[in-house]
Amino acid sequence: MPARSIKSPPTIKTPVVIDHSSPEIDRLRLVGMTRGYVGGQEVFGEGERANNVYSVISGAVRSFRVLADGRRQILDFYLPGDMFGVEIGPDHGAGAESVDDVVLLVARRLLVADDGDGAMTRRLLRLAKDDLRRSHDHVLTLGRRTACERVASFLNDLAARLERPRSLDLPMGRQDIADYLGLTIETVSRTFTRFQTIGLIQMHGRRTVELSRPNALSALCA
Amino acid sequence: MPARSIKSPPTIKTPVVIDHSSPEIDRLRLVGMTRGYVGGQEVFGEGERANNVYSVISGAVRSFRVLADGRRQILDFYLPGDMFGVEIGPDHGAGAESVDDVVLLVARRLLVADDGDGAMTRRLLRLAKDDLRRSHDHVLTLGRRTACERVASFLNDLAARLERPRSLDLPMGRQDIADYLGLTIETVSRTFTRFQTIGLIQMHGRRTVELSRPNALSALCA
DNA sequence: CGGGCGATTGAATTACATCAAATTTCGTGG
DNA sequence: CCACGAAATTTGATGTAATTCAATCGCCCG
Numbered sequence: 001m002p003a004r005s006i007k008s009p010p011t012i013k014t015p016v017v018i019d020h021s022s023p024e025i026d027r028l029r030l031v032g033m034t035r036g037y038v039g040g041q042e043v044f045g046e047g048e049r050a051n052n053v054y055s056v057i058s059g060a061v062r063s064f065r066v067l068a069d070g071r072r073q074i075l076d077f078y079l080p081g082d083m084f085g086v087e088i089g090p091d092h093g094a095g096a097e098s099v100d101d102v103v104l105l106v107a108r109r110l111l112v113a114d115d116g117d118g119a120m121t122r123r124l125l126r127l128a129k130d131d132l133r134r135s136h137d138h139v140l141t142l143g144r145r146t147a148c149e150r151v152a153s154f155l156n157d158l159a160a161r162l163e164r165p166r167s168l169d170l171p172m173g174r175q176d177i178a179d180y181l182g183l184t185i186e187t188v189s190r191t192f193t194r195f196q197t198i199g200l201i202q203m204h205g206r207r208t209v210e211l212s213r214p215n216a217l218s219a220l221c222a
Numbered sequence: 223m224p225a226r227s228i229k230s231p232p233t234i235k236t237p238v239v240i241d242h243s244s245p246e247i248d249r250l251r252l253v254g255m256t257r258g259y260v261g262g263q264e265v266f267g268e269g270e271r272a273n274n275v276y277s278v279i280s281g282a283v284r285s286f287r288v289l290a291d292g293r294r295q296i297l298d299f300y301l302p303g304d305m306f307g308v309e310i311g312p313d314h315g316a317g318a319e320s321v322d323d324v325v326l327l328v329a330r331r332l333l334v335a336d337d338g339d340g341a342m343t344r345r346l347l348r349l350a351k352d353d354l355r356r357s358h359d360h361v362l363t364l365g366r367r368t369a370c371e372r373v374a375s376f377l378n379d380l381a382a383r384l385e386r387p388r389s390l391d392l393p394m395g396r397q398d399i400a401d402y403l404g405l406t407i408e409t410v411s412r413t414f415t416r417f418q419t420i421g422l423i424q425m426h427g428r429r430t431v432e433l434s435r436p437n438a439l440s441a442l443c444a
Numbered sequence: 445c446g447g448g449c450g451a452t453t454g455a456a457t458t459a460c461a462t463c464a465a466a467t468t469t470c471g472t473g474g
Numbered sequence: 475c476c477a478c479g480a481a482a483t484t485t486g487a488t489g490t491a492a493t494t495c496a497a498t499c500g501c502c503c504g
Contacts, residue, residue: 118340143404182365
């Protein structure tokens with residue numbers, strides 16, 4: 001995972017208070033500063049001390065682990081409204097980088113951990129369980145689905161998280177998708193073109209995917 | 223995922239109190255009844271209402287999800303001292319079955335959820351984060367490791383959880399290992415024999431693995 | 445209007461799956 | 475204690491989905 005040419009890092013610092021509406025029920029109030037990142041910047045490294053927690057205001061973040069020889073596995077993508085970087089132990093179990101241009105809310109870890117009553121802890125528990133559920137889905141996909149099914153699932157899930165727009169804007173490149181799905185960039189590319197040939201999707205440029213037949217796509221997920 | 227001949231289900235019910243020492247720091251006190259299972263019995267099904275939580279007293283439990291066409295992915299194995307089946311939502315996101323003969327502690331969900339102060343919630347948070355960490359390891363393994371590396375990781379991890387005995391007793395059969403590692407039973411079998419040929423391991427019967435060269439095995443995990 | 449990087453396409457290779465026996469293990473009953 | 479039989483595992487032959495290697499294409503930015 002290559003060094004990239006870094007544009008001027010637009011590191012704005014402004015005090016901010018944000019209400020994150022966790023799906024359905026809870027609201028998570030976080031107090032901190034915003035910070036801006038250009039694409040491909042490190043937010044924190046694997047094994048780094050976990051002093052802050054983060055919440056995506058705009059853009060997308062990837063969390064990942066790497067093997068000694070450089071093979072990379074993306075564990076999750078975080079989208080606007082998602083919180084990440086919360087740890088129980090002293091340091092981060094995975095690295096995190098901006099996928100594209102990103103603005104994050106950065107809060108001190110201590111401000112989150114302690115709040116007298118257990119309200120915050122309960123929210124964090126809910127959050128952790130959501131992450132676990134997604135990770136289990138991911139395990140199922142990597143362990144038992146074909147390349148074709150993986151890509152279909154990916155588009156499907158992304159569309160679901162973005163509230164099912166007919167057309168979605170991929171924040172990440174093909175390599176990121178490959179590293180998330182446990183495939184190579186070539187296989188991902190081929191699968192996209194096959195989907196397009198079959199009429200499942202329609203690409204406009206390389207980042208915009210129009211889901212022509214969303215039901216057929218879901219059906220492909222097996 | 224065959225129906226199995228069920229021996230007389232030794233369903234003993236005895237009131238029990240158990241202290242689970244969570245690694246290092248916390249202790250989790252659970253009050254409930256014990257229940258016995260023979261190999262291959264359902265503890266709960268995917269989508270079933272989550273009325274109880276469970277803790278392994280002896281034996282091993284597998285949690286899993288299945289695709290519509292029957293492909294199965296094992297998400298985790300639970301060993302003595304492990305707690306499982308805790309949910310935030312109303313029902314279980316995965317099925318759970320006994321791997322071999324098992325005794326579980328079964329506690330009512332309500333007894334766990336509420337305890338005035340947030341002590342229990344904090345323990346559950348720690349537990350969820352542990353599960354998440356393991357699931358992330360699993361994603362890395364399924365997404366980016368070869369069959370050989372997967373089997374090595376599996377033996378390695380199992381040995382670590384069993385406090386690194388020189389010789390370990392596999393509670394699960396080859397099919398379970400395959401369904402955990404996203405492989406076929408044949409590939410798992412071939413890999414075991416190759417490891418044995420190379421002198422990495424020595425099998426005694428089909429369940430006992432002697433780790434002849436544990437360091438070489440760890441090195442194989444990449 | 446180039447130029448460069450990301451993406452696509454093609455050909456050859458391979459790791460793992462599939463299909464099909466043969467063999468071993470281990471519980472059971474004699 | 476030993477023989478039997480079903481089930482689990484191993485082994486072998488073959489097939490194939492996905493990877494690897496190698497150009498080429500085309501989108502997007504300056």
